[in-house]
Amino acid sequence: MSPKTASHHGSAQPRYLSFQTAALAALLACGPTPTTPSPTPTTPSQTTAPTTAPRPDDDDARRLAELPHRVVFADRITYSYVLLLPGEPRPAPTRPELDAAVRAAFASNLDDEEVSLLLGLIARPEREFGVPAAPADPEQDAPDLLGLAIEAHPRTPTTGPSLIEDKVLADPDLTRDLTPDERASLTTRRGLLVLRAQYRNQHGVRGLRLLQTLVRVVAAQQGALIHDPDTLETIGPAGFAARRLQTSLGNVADQIPVVPFPDPRYPGRFRLASRGMRRFGSVDLELGGLPGDLSILQQATYFMHGLAFEMIELGEFDSAGFAVELPPIVTVHFSDCTAAYSGRPGSLPRCAGCPESAEIHLVERAAEPQDAISHVVARIVAPRSRSDRPEYDHLVWAQEALDRVLGRPPSM
Numbered sequence: 001m002s003p004k005t006a007s008h009h010g011s012a013q014p015r016y017l018s019f020q021t022a023a024l025a026a027l028l029a030c031g032p033t034p035t036t037p038s039p040t041p042t043t044p045s046q047t048t049a050p051t052t053a054p055r056p057d058d059d060d061a062r063r064l065a066e067l068p069h070r071v072v073f074a075d076r077i078t079y080s081y082v083l084l085l086p087g088e089p090r091p092a093p094t095r096p097e098l099d100a101a102v103r104a105a106f107a108s109n110l111d112d113e114e115v116s117l118l119l120g121l122i123a124r125p126e127r128e129f130g131v132p133a134a135p136a137d138p139e140q141d142a143p144d145l146l147g148l149a150i151e152a153h154p155r156t157p158t159t160g161p162s163l164i165e166d167k168v169l170a171d172p173d174l175t176r177d178l179t180p181d182e183r184a185s186l187t188t189r190r191g192l193l194v195l196r197a198q199y200r201n202q203h204g205v206r207g208l209r210l211l212q213t214l215v216r217v218v219a220a221q222q223g224a225l226i227h228d229p230d231t232l233e234t235i236g237p238a239g240f241a242a243r244r245l246q247t248s249l250g251n252v253a254d255q256i257p258v259v260p261f262p263d264p265r266y267p268g269r270f271r272l273a274s275r276g277m278r279r280f281g282s283v284d285l286e287l288g289g290l291p292g293d294l295s296i297l298q299q300a301t302y303f304m305h306g307l308a309f310e311m312i313e314l315g316e317f318d319s320a321g322f323a324v325e326l327p328p329i330v331t332v333h334f335s336d337c338t339a340a341y342s343g344r345p346g347s348l349p350r351c352a353g354c355p356e357s358a359e360i361h362l363v364e365r366a367a368e369p370q371d372a373i374s375h376v377v378a379r380i381v382a383p384r385s386r387s388d389r390p391e392y393d394h395l396v397w398a399q400e401a402l403d404r405v406l407g408r409p410p411s412m
Helices: 017-030 056-069 095-105 113-123 180-188 206-222 237-243 294-314 334-340 394-406
Strands: 077-085 145-154 191-199 225-227 258-262 270-274 284-290 330-333 357-364 377-381
Touching (some): 056 357, 077 206, 095 113, 095 206, 145 206, 191 206, 206 225, 206 237, 284 294, 294 330, 294 334, 294 394, 330 334, 334 394, 377 394
Antiparallel strands (some): 077 191, 077 225, 145 191, 258 270, 270 284, 330 357, 357 377
16 A cells, blocks of 8 residues: 545645545454553663663663664665566667657757756766775766666566566556556566666755656656556656656655554554655654544644655765764654645645644664565654653654644544
């Protein structure tokens, strides 16, 4: 399942809310009656002083316990899109052919800076991690744009796993934005083209914008459909163009699906998890302990998109070359939520008298089967001054945080 966001009564509401309603209704029908578990601390309390001198293995244990609380952004991002080409597998286009396609698509805008930068990215092969730039490397002029890889694969390989599982393409939700003709054509698309870019989070994540521009150009030229390996969604060229990342980051909500799951930590309740934060060099996010009230889950979706917007800004690459680490406490503002939806008409419903901000902390959780492959997910909890205490009640805090930023909506 994937998050759904749509416009409702002139406000920027989660798209595909009808699907979200159906999905959550199914979860509610199958799940147990919501219960309130006894409070569980996020980490062991650290308020009791040791009665004996610490041993070396105690120090190691403390260091290991602290690691999930340290969130570090990627200093180099690698992200791919997979294009499903019509007909039989074909060789990958050459760099000169991609260059010509971009020049034809933007024939009247060749002097535009981003078109020029895209042409430079196409000409720059993907570099192995750890390999320094050559003295004359054009990266010196555009340090956020590191390289592009171009690969062709058959949809059904002779050995090894497929890049896209058939069950993913058969999922009606993951293909919900395809037209009937596009969906019918899936069985005839036997060749895959992978466009993979390396870039850094600078200039409004310019590398991602340029990669999406190239994908749009090639998809339109070759009649391809576009598959996102992290969200598992497949979409046509028109839908992909409508969702493309804006220079203002004003449509972050279009880039980051928010997916509902039952929450095993709190039986009968739900958690929302983001998909797609990898493209911004960030961990994915999860907010758990939520009731099965659709209006509250919608507020939580706004909240998570606001935090995603804040994470993208906080994760901007340090030009000095140092990895950027997330502060222990991050403040989510109502303005972050509105910024994530600012590319859409209407506005988010505003509360009367609430503080419009809340402080949060992120803690990495263990990987789970539904997570994006090889990508970290961090749970959203209260700052450690509260969440480390034995009496911490996450259910109470999560609702407080939503109320502080967005107010309490009337139940649907």
